[in-house]
C-alpha cells in the first residue's frame with residue numbers, strides 16, 4: 001500500500017525547526033531524494049571570494065553543450081547576487097572530510113568575510129571565467145550563466161543554469177571508481193526524510209557512495 005501525500009500541506013507533518021515549511025515544500029521531505037553536495041564559488045563585489053555550500057542540482061546536456069542546473073538557489077544569498085552581476089560561477093566538489101569547513105562558511109557569511117579564509121581553502125583563479133575556485137576540490141567546473149528562472153514565482157529561490165565551459169579533475173581522481181565514488185569522492189545530502197506515517201521530522205544525512213555493481 002502506498003501513502004499518498006497531496007499538494008496541500010499535510011497537517012500531521014512536524015517541522016524540525018520553526019520556519020522549515022515556511023521555506024521548503026513538504027514534498028522535499030516527503031521525497032527526500034539524495035543530491036550531490038558541492039560548493040559554488042564566486043567573487044563578491046568587494047573583490048573577496050565567496051563560498052556557498054549547495055545541494056539541489058543536476059547536470060546534463062547534449063553533444064553541443066553541457067549544463068549545471070542548480071534547481072534551487074535562495075535569492076537572498078550572496079551567491080545569487082554575485083552570479084547575476086558576474087554572469088558566471090564555479091562548482092567545487094570536495095569529499096565529506098571537508099563538511100565542517102564548508103559549514104563554517106555559512107556560520108561566517110558576512111559580506112566582509114573572505115570565505116576561503118574561513119573555510120581554510122586555497123584560492124585559485126578559474127581558467128575560463130572570472131571566478132575563484134577551491135584548489136582542494138577534486139573537481140572544479142567552470143560555468144557561464146545561461147539562465148535564471150524563479151520557478152515558483154514567489155521570489156524565494158531561483159533555478160540557476162550554467163553552461164559548462166571547463167572541468168578540471170585532480171589526477172588521482174582521473175581514472176577508476178574508487179576515489180570519486182568512495183569516502184574521498186562525491187559527498188551527498190540525504191534530505192531529512194519525513195516519517196510519512198506519524199509525521200515526525202528527521203535529520204538530514206550526509207553520505208558517500210558505494211557502487212553495488214557495474215553495468
Ligand SMILES: Cc1cc2nc3c(=O)[nH]c(=O)nc-3n(C[C@H](O)[C@H](O)[C@H](O)COP(=O)(O)O)c2cc1C
Pocket residue numbers: 037050051052053054055056072073074076077078079080103105106109189
Ligand atoms: C548541506 C547544505 C546544503 C545546502 N544547499 C543549499 C542549496 O541547494 N541552495 C541554497 O540556496 N542554499 C543551500 N544551503 C544554504 C547555503 O549554503 C547558505 O545559505 C549560505 O550561507 C549561502 O552563502 P552565500 O550567502 O555566501 O552565498 C545549504 C546548506 C547546507 C548546510
